[in-house]
Amino acid sequence: MFSDKKLEALSYIAFIAFIFILPLFMDEFWLSRFAKYLVFGMCGVAISLSWGYAGILNLGQGMFFGIGAYSIAFSLKLAGSDKAGGSTPIPDFMLLNAEPNAPPELGQIVTGSWIWVPFQSQWFGFAMGLLVPGVFAGLVAYILGRSRVSGVYVAIITLSLTLLGRLLLVDQQQVTGGFNGITNMGYFDLFGLELDPYFKNTYYVIAICLTVVLLGLRWLVSTKAGLILQGIRDNQNRARYLGYSVSAYQVFFFVISAIVAGLAGVLYVIVSEFASPTFLDITFSVTMVVWAAVGGRTSLLGACIGAILLNYVGATLSETESLLYAWQLLIGVIFLAIVLWLPNGLAGLATDLVRKLSGRKGTAT
Amino acid sequence: MMLSGHDLKLVERVNMIQSSANFVVENLEVSFNGFKAVDGMNLKIYDGELRVLLGANGAGKTTLMDLISGRTKSTGGKVLLNGKNITNWEEHLIAREGIGRKFQIPNVFRELTVRQNFLIADCRQTGVFSNVLKGIGRTLPENVQYAVELTELGDVLDREAAILSHGQTQWLEIGMLLVQNPQLILLDEPTAGMTAQETQKTAEIITRLKGQHTILVVEHDMGFVRAICERITVMHQGRNLAEGTVKEIENSEAVKAAYLGSGGIGHA
Amino acid sequence: MIESIFLGLSVGSILLLIALGLSITYGAMGIINMAHGELLMIGAYCAVLTRIHLSFNMYMAIPVAFIVAAAVGFIIEYFVVRRLYSRLMDTLLATWGIAIILQQLIRLEFGLPFLGIHVEGLGPGLQNSGMPSGLQGSFHLLGANIPIFRTFVIFVSLAAFCLTWAIIYKTSLGTQLRAVTRNAKMAAACGVNVKRVNTLAFSYGAGIAGIAGVLLSGFQSVKPDMGSSFVIDGFLVVVTGGVNSLLGTLFSAGILGEVRALLAILWNDVLAQAAVFFGVIIIIILRPQGLFFTKSR
Numbered sequence: 001m002f003s004d005k006k007l008e009a010l011s012y013i014a015f016i017a018f019i020f021i022l023p024l025f026m027d028e029f030w031l032s033r034f035a036k037y038l039v040f041g042m043c044g045v046a047i048s049l050s051w052g053y054a055g056i057l058n059l060g061q062g063m064f065f066g067i068g069a070y071s072i073a074f075s076l077k078l079a080g081s082d083k084a085g086g087s088t089p090i091p092d093f094m095l096l097n098a099e100p101n102a103p104p105e106l107g108q109i110v111t112g113s114w115i116w117v118p119f120q121s122q123w124f125g126f127a128m129g130l131l132v133p134g135v136f137a138g139l140v141a142y143i144l145g146r147s148r149v150s151g152v153y154v155a156i157i158t159l160s161l162t163l164l165g166r167l168l169l170v171d172q173q174q175v176t177g178g179f180n181g182i183t184n185m186g187y188f189d190l191f192g193l194e195l196d197p198y199f200k201n202t203y204y205v206i207a208i209c210l211t212v213v214l215l216g217l218r219w220l221v222s223t224k225a226g227l228i229l230q231g232i233r234d235n236q237n238r239a240r241y242l243g244y245s246v247s248a249y250q251v252f253f254f255v256i257s258a259i260v261a262g263l264a265g266v267l268y269v270i271v272s273e274f275a276s277p278t279f280l281d282i283t284f285s286v287t288m289v290v291w292a293a294v295g296g297r298t299s300l301l302g303a304c305i306g307a308i309l310l311n312y313v314g315a316t317l318s319e320t321e322s323l324l325y326a327w328q329l330l331i332g333v334i335f336l337a338i339v340l341w342l343p344n345g346l347a348g349l350a351t352d353l354v355r356k357l358s359g360r361k362g363t364a365t
Numbered sequence: 366m367m368l369s370g371h372d373l374k375l376v377e378r379v380n381m382i383q384s385s386a387n388f389v390v391e392n393l394e395v396s397f398n399g400f401k402a403v404d405g406m407n408l409k410i411y412d413g414e415l416r417v418l419l420g421a422n423g424a425g426k427t428t429l430m431d432l433i434s435g436r437t438k439s440t441g442g443k444v445l446l447n448g449k450n451i452t453n454w455e456e457h458l459i460a461r462e463g464i465g466r467k468f469q470i471p472n473v474f475r476e477l478t479v480r481q482n483f484l485i486a487d488c489r490q491t492g493v494f495s496n497v498l499k500g501i502g503r504t505l506p507e508n509v510q511y512a513v514e515l516t517e518l519g520d521v522l523d524r525e526a527a528i529l530s531h532g533q534t535q536w537l538e539i540g541m542l543l544v545q546n547p548q549l550i551l552l553d554e555p556t557a558g559m560t561a562q563e564t565q566k567t568a569e570i571i572t573r574l575k576g577q578h579t580i581l582v583v584e585h586d587m588g589f590v591r592a593i594c595e596r597i598t599v600m601h602q603g604r605n606l607a608e609g610t611v612k613e614i615e616n617s618e619a620v621k622a623a624y625l626g627s628g629g630i631g632h633a
Numbered sequence: 634m635i636e637s638i639f640l641g642l643s644v645g646s647i648l649l650l651i652a653l654g655l656s657i658t659y660g661a662m663g664i665i666n667m668a669h670g671e672l673l674m675i676g677a678y679c680a681v682l683t684r685i686h687l688s689f690n691m692y693m694a695i696p697v698a699f700i701v702a703a704a705v706g707f708i709i710e711y712f713v714v715r716r717l718y719s720r721l722m723d724t725l726l727a728t729w730g731i732a733i734i735l736q737q738l739i740r741l742e743f744g745l746p747f748l749g750i751h752v753e754g755l756g757p758g759l760q761n762s763g764m765p766s767g768l769q770g771s772f773h774l775l776g777a778n779i780p781i782f783r784t785f786v787i788f789v790s791l792a793a794f795c796l797t798w799a800i801i802y803k804t805s806l807g808t809q810l811r812a813v814t815r816n817a818k819m820a821a822a823c824g825v826n827v828k829r830v831n832t833l834a835f836s837y838g839a840g841i842a843g844i845a846g847v848l849l850s851g852f853q854s855v856k857p858d859m860g861s862s863f864v865i866d867g868f869l870v871v872v873t874g875g876v877n878s879l880l881g882t883l884f885s886a887g888i889l890g891e892v893r894a895l896l897a898i899l900w901n902d903v904l905a906q907a908a909v910f911f912g913v914i915i916i917i918i919l920r921p922q923g924l925f926f927t928k929s930r
Binding site for chain 1: 390455456457458460461466467472473474475476477481482484485486488491492494496497500502511541545557
Binding site: 321 | 665713714717719721722723724725730731732733734736738741746751757858862865868869874888901903904906907909911913914915917918919921
């Protein structure tokens with residue numbers, strides 16, 4: 001019947017086909033919402049890579065997401081802002097916070113606004129949205145790896161860093177828009193194509209990005225490096241005594257996971273037109289972990305589908321407040337059940353089911 | 366033909382000229398909270414030799430292995446491999462330099478399959494980028510195939526390592542060492558918990574390793590030791606107490622004194 | 634000046650109350666209880682509900698909160714945490730799931746509205762617990778204005794600390810807990826009922842959280858998600874102090890509280906919190922065993 005490999009290939013093909021066929025059946029409004037779910041799917045994939053494959057429970061994925069989001073937000077805000085008498089566009093909240101007698105130039109209007117200057121280029125914003133999370137993640141992973149800090153502490157530290165980031169974001173409101181975040185932006189200009197959130201092409205761009213990320217990471221974990229990474233996750237010491245630098249592998253994959261999260265942040269802002277400090281709430285970061293756990297942390301596609309599914313259902317139910325709470329209660333229960341009894345989530349359940357049906361033994365992955 | 370003590374020394378000198386000691390431990394020491402677990406240990410192992418390390422519990426044998434492989438940092442002395450000073454290097458760098466270790470409690474990748482365990486043990490290239498460019502095919506590389514055949518684990522290649530029996534797990538670890546192909550192999554009680562049959566097979570596997578690798582084995586099972594051994598080093602209270610062949614050690618006065626009236630180490 | 638120092642002690646006392654329960658569940662048992670904040674929240678809701686329905690004042694709410702929170706803790710330990718002693722990392726996730734469940738239960742008023750029953754004091758909105766008139770206002774000390782309620786909180790937190798200390802070091806249950814912490818198998822071999830000890834310890838830690846919740850309700854409105862922000866504060870205090878050290882928790886709560894209050898006066902509250910987070914992260918990295926780590930507890 002179906003071998004594991006064939007089953008997996010089929011799932012990927014089915015999923016990719018599904019997301020590309022969807023626009024034929026959905027109107028722009030729903031499509032735009034679904035595009036956000038795809039972005040969350042990308043977050044699920046990032047978590048799966050860092051947690052399921054590398055064994056690093058990152059409770060601060062929201063931070064990398066947020067950095068990506070704010071980077072592109074800076075650029076898109078400028079794209080949507082007018083000049084205020086000077087030579088550069090000035091975001092509205094900066095005008096409100098302006099120092100008296102400050103020239104209406106981006107580098108001088110408020111303390112710290114010079115950071116915004118290079119973001120006048122959208123591609124700079126895009127690049128920073130991927131690079132800064134990557135560099136930051138590399139730094140964090142390197143420091144934590146060298147000090148051989150245990151898994152629990154990694155979780156606590158990543159969580160604290162995210163909260164720290166949120167505090168700073170809110171505090172420096174003259175540069176970041178503070179509590180309210182950044183709104184009223186322009187559209188991203190993709191080589192002449194304007195990415196209006198309610199435009200079908202925007203959906204396709206996001207679908208393409210998700211597909212590239214999925215296939216790219218799937219390939220990456222199938223290489224020898226991916227295998228060694230799983231060995232490290234299983235038994236760090238054994239890997240060391242074989243000559244592998246545990247720290248190097250962890251840093252590499254953690255950085256990639258962060259870059260994917262950053263890309264997700266960028267795409268999210270493009271499709272939802274706002275960036276907010278709530279991206280750095282504990283709840284958001286942990287919720288991503290919940291999506292990946294429910295979908296199946298050791299399956300990139302599983303985590304992706306888990307995220308999309310949970311968000312889709314949640315959104316459908318959000319019409320009624322108490323239904324929404326009930327749904328979240330259910331998620332809590334499902335999550336608990338998965339931690340206790342189904343570590344491989346729904347993807348694991350599905351694979352076991354298919355194996356049982358085709359009467360095969362063994363646990364080859 | 367029994368050699369006299371004088372002749373033994375001559376033979377030793379000749380040996381030293383012919384093959385250099387490629388693994389040297391010099392005055393190695395480590396103390397934990399004032400207790401010297403290893404106290405000025407000296408050891409020279411020659412290329413291709415199989416050396417057995419004997420000693421009572423607490424003599425410092427496993428600690429010595431920890432020090433050599435980098436698991437514990439020493440507080441004095443040196444470890445030299447091929448003349449290179451690798452004292453207190455990080456574990457993975459020591460491993461890359463050519464030291465492989467098998468632990469007392471089998472230490473494999475339990476949740477991965479046997480096949481995956483062997484593949485990871487193929488660590489000729491350890492860098493991230495070089496391994497990103499390597500795929501994993503269905504056919505096993507030659508050296509892995511050889512190890513699989515030698516350890517007779519071909520039937521369970523696609524099962525998780527966790528389901529292996531104790532003996533099979535030990536062989537998996539030894540097999541991985543084969544694949545790793547280090548210059549110096551440290552074996553910490555490779556037959557611990559094995560049946561007589563399993564012990565015999567382990568002796569066969571280890572004998573195959575002789576000559577192409579330098580091996581240091583910690584063991585208690587004297588029957589096993591006699592089957593594989595060339596030279597023995599006896600460790601006592603963190604020091605090198607005596608060295609020699611099985612017969613010499615069994616008859617050594619120093620060893621007998623250390624074991625205080627017991628029948629000597631032959632009854633360990 | 635005195636006011637700033639006092640504020641630091643006050644912040645420290647709040648941190649201590651939050652961290653005390655965690656010091657037991659994490660410090661003694663290694664369990665990462667992400668639902669600790671929700672246990673706080675339950676304590677706070679006890680204060681609200683007893684005020685509304687039983688006309689209790691805050692003093693009377695304290696024992697109620699202890700019992701209720703301890704009971705919830707018991708349920709959590711018995712049905713969930715108990716299965717995870719061999720995989721402690723998963724306790725983080727499992728208790729987060731429980732935290733979600735507890736929050737939504739409050740928001741949904743335990744589903745009672747579906748049966749037509751509406752309980753005042755529950756639901757997704759903000760609630761208030763009353764402050765006894767005796768605790769309102771402030772008194773004068775050495776020329777400074779000292780809020781009475783904050784002083785009360787300091788006393789309660791110190792009392793809770795002393796009670797905990799006494800239990801751990803002066804009772805047989807405490808000795809058993811310390812034995813189990815060191816080596817559960819050995820303790821079991823010596824006849825200690827490890828399961829019972831673990832359950833009691835966890836419930837006690839939860840109960841303390843409940844008390845903390847009552848007092849916290851005097852500082853802010855009570856809402857279902859009030860607990861999440863405190864969990865991290867609590868863990869940082871425990872980890873900075875030294876996971877194995879009760880005294881360490883006391884000192885680190887005091888130090889972190891003082892530092893945060895002083896920095897808040899220097900800069901602002903937000904930056905002060907950020908700075909303390911940052912400082913603690915550095916401490917964890919450089920000295921993971923904590924500042925006051927002692928070999929013995």
